[in-house]
Amino acid sequence: MAKKAASKKQETNDFSKYIRWFWIVFLGGILSIGLIFLLASWGVFGEMPDHTVLENPKTNLATEIISSDGKTLGKFYFDDNRTPVDYSELPKNLVDALIATEDARFYDHSGIDARGTLRAAIKLGSGGGASTISQQLAKQLFHGEGSKNIIERVLQKAKEWIIATRLERQYTKEEIIAQYFNIYDFGNNADGIRSASRIYFGKEPQDLNLKESAMLVGMFKNSSLYNPRRNPVGVKNRRNVVLAQMNKYEFIDETVKDSLQKTELDLDYTPETHNAGIATYFREYLRDFMKQWIKDNPKPDGEKWSLYNDGLKIYTTIDSRMQQYAEDAVQKHMPRLQAEFDHQNTPDRNPTAPFLELDLDEIDALMKRSMRQSERWRHMKYDLKKSDKEIIESFDKPTQMEVFSWKGEIDTIMKPIDSMRYYKSFLHTGMMSMDPQTGHVKAWVGGVNYKHFQYDHVKQGKRQVGSTFKPFVYATAIDQLHLSPCDTLPNTQITIEANKYGNPEPWTAKNSDGKYGGFKTLKNALANSTNTITARLMDKVGPQPVIDMAKNLGVEEDILPVPAIALGTPDLSVYEMVAAYSTFANKGVYNKPVLVTRIEDKNGTVLFQFTPESKDVLSEEVAYVTVNLMEGVTQGGSGTRLRHTWAGNTQVYKEIITGYPYGFDNPIAGKTGTTQNQSDGWFMGMVPNLVTGVWVGAEDRAAHFRTITYGQGASMALPIWGLYMKSCYENPELGISKGNFEKPNELSIQVDCDNYQPDEGASQSIDEDLDGVINF
Structure with a gap:
């Protein structure tokens, strides 16, 4: 009997010991997590953004060139073709698609979705991640993708949570959504929603329809994988997932979902590069104008403005409609004129084509002079340090190149000297x-x-x-x-x-x-x-x-x-x-x-106002x-x-x-x-x-x-x-x-x-x- 009582007491002590260890581990875990968050907030694991940085997050913004009728003619940028928009410029269907797909309880939490986090922890992430829009914005703005090391990932997640809750205190929900759309890289130089809507659909964000909005939101999963130019089938499937999510959360009904899922992407790909778009020659002239203006007009602190990263707005006198009419007139007349010129300068009609009144020695001298004035000569002479003899020989070596024609670009193999003569024939x-x-x-x-x-x-x-x-x-x-x-x-x-x-x-x-x-x-x-x-x-x-x-x-x-x-x-x-x-x-x-009427910084402060001469x-x-x-x-x-x-x-x-x-x-x-x-x-x-x-x-x-x-x-x-x-x-x-x-x-x-x-x-x-x- 005494032996049984002793055994029972031993079991009770052992159980109490387990309970005690459970609470030690549990409370220790809680304290450890709390300590991790505390240390992270102090910046022990890496610098954390303070109030000022949160208020003005550092992002590279492209300089925007704006026509007299309010259209964007082009942009100046190096890596980030980003022009931010306000929440008021985002269509409702775009915001609905984002909420339905990325964070259904966005308006109910304060940066961290407890239910989603618990679900992710129980299922070990197999049921989907728990990152809120605020957390994803924190990642995009302040620390990007983390290491695959489990410890570093935990520390990164802690920092992400802290920044997310701070963002929620700093900004309204609408401002967070706008920042998230503005910061994301949609690929193909489409940095931010404005560039993405213009590049993929040739329109401003506020003009996006439902299926276009769904496609762009679908790209948030992975814009490299879901690139509509390289992977249209995958992008269409992902778009349809977004439409299904919108139906699930009752943003659209079943009929709309089914009808839109059957449609194609209907891209209107309009690249925004320095060589494409309208007013390209004017934009290049404007670049030189701005370089001189920047040289003569430093910031109040003495630093120079960045033409490519500071988000300047240049308001010009160019009317986008008249500019388009002018370019259309050139594109309509010049091919006809060129066709007649080429007709008159066939080898049979003109053995020295495209030249007239020059003998062969004069043509040879002209081509050699043009050779020395070419970009190829400059590059090989000063960048590659080649001798004149090597450079001259290179002009006679067939090279893969893309040449201009009025019927479209031609991929061909041609000697550089022949391509020079070919280009001499163009008006x-x-x-x-x-x-x-x-x-x-x-x-x-x-x-x-x-x-x-x-x-x-x-x-x-x-x-x-x-x-x-x-x-x-x-x-x-x-x-x-x-x-x-x-x-x-x-x-x-x-x-x-x-x-x-x-x-x-x-x-x-x-x-x-x-x-x-x-x-x-x-x-x-x-x-x-x-x-x-x-x-x-x-x-x-x-x-x-x-x-x-x-x-x-x-x-x-x-x-x-x-x-x-x-x-x-x-x-x-x-x-x-x-x-x-x-x-x-x-x-x-x-x-x-007059070419420029005013220049503003990213906040709309006027930096330059033209004075008539x-x-x-x-x-x-x-x-x-x-x-x-x-x-x-x-x-x-x-x-x-x-x-x-x-x-x-x-x-x-x-x-x-x-x-x-x-x-x-x-x-x-x-x-x-x-x-x-x-x-x-x-x-x-x-x-x-x-x-x-x-x-x-x-x-x-x-x-x-x-x-x-x-x-x-x-x-x-x-x-x-x-x-x-x-x-x-x-x-x-x-x-x-x-x-x-x-x-x-x-x-x-x-x-x-x-x-x-x-x-x-x-x-x-x-x-x-x-x-x-x-x-x-």
Whole structure:
């Protein structure tokens, strides 16, 4: 009996010992966990974000380029193409998809889902993880993916819980959701929900429909695995899981779920890279503008702004609609023009194609010069430290490459020297459009394809302007001699003797059509680019006043003061020419072109506000008379085809003009320009509130059309202007004027040649100063 009692007592003591050890282990575990959390919160296991860091988490934000109509033109970034959005910009179906899939009790917990954590612990994670949206945000923001080491994972989870609860105290639920969408990397340079919705579906987040939202939320599981470009089947399946979760939690009904699960992804993949999208040439120009601005405008603490990480917002004058119309016009006209150029330069028709007037030795010298100017030469010479001999030999070794064509990129194997010659055959263009009253640049097309041709023909390129320079001569003559568009001059050859204006030899102006005789009004002479009339005006006013006029109109290039400039020998940029012509349309007031209206930091603080730069150059009367002269170009001169309403031409221009029935009937002032040997074609076109300049030509002036049929500005450049303006007029929201150029209240110079009655006294003084002038 005593033995039994002792045994029972022993069992009781043993059980008590087990109980005691259980509580020691249990309480010890609780205390250990508590100690781990305490030590983690103190930063013992690694730095923890304090209140300030939580309030302003460090994320790289792309600089956003915004058009005048509020559209994103592009971004500047290195690794993170991230532009944050507010919760108010997220559609309800996107938020519902996230809650249903990632954290169904999100609105009921304070950062940690106790029920989910207990379930995960009991099932050892087999039933799914327990991380809340707040925990996942903490991981994304502050410590990323942890080690596979079990101890480090436990410590990481502790830090994650602490940060999650702090985030819940710091932010509202809506702010946490917005941050989570903004921080996630969706792949393909789609950092954050805004970039993802634009890249995968070509739209802003607020415009996402239900199935698009479900696809993007499904990518949260693993964007590398569920990449819609590489794994569309897997992504579709994952999207359908999200739709099922939304049905499970009653965000959508069974019918909607079933119908959407049967649909395809319907991607509209629109990559956001530096070489893609619209206004690529303008964006590259803007990059240089911003680099200089950053250099001149440090942060308040003296540090430099980062163009790629600080989330600046650059508000520009470019109108995304007009920019698209301009690019569309180039894309429509240039392949047709190129096709005709290629047709004329087959080896049978032109053995030295694409060059004309060059012998084989001259072509060889040109190619060697281009070789030394190439990026390949620079890279091998200065980066790889190769000898000239090695570099030259490399140009004759076939290489795998991707080359441009108007029918799409071509993967091929080609010798670099052959690819250079191939590219020499392409025609290029530069186009800029500007509001003359404000100086705001509305469209900027620097070339035909930025990826393959990165030279900007708006600002960088300077080419002979041909007859588009003549209005500067006429404006000077009107300003100095008070001439009327109705005044006439003899259409006969004129020779300006040597040394009269510094020219070493006599200079004789000849008409391009070889026709002489009789008299021409100034309006008719400008409309038809009669060289002899322009030369007579130059002889009376002299080159230097014309140069001074051009400089005041915004021309930056130095111009040699010789009489030949009257016919357009200076090399100028499209940028300079548009600014100059805008002065005529703006009643003689020059406005420096404006490209950026303001710059803001990521919080919306204004860092830069543009200040207009303008000056009076001409009297309102002289500007109006010059515009009136240029209206003659489209009324009866080389720009008359803008008035045509037919769909084609049975004669020489059928390949170029077919399909270009412009049919404009509103006032248009302008000037075509064609340089020697048809190397450059220009058209400058103006309506009262928009001035647009277009240049077309090949990289080398020895590559050009053989005849003026296709090689003139009216065939090369004018169609781009016509197509562009036609699109602009079809969009009434743009408000492009169809009205008359405003006439000055007091106009002493007569412009109505049908009722022209010259003033006797004025005529006599003009005759004395300008030999050969006849008024009628």
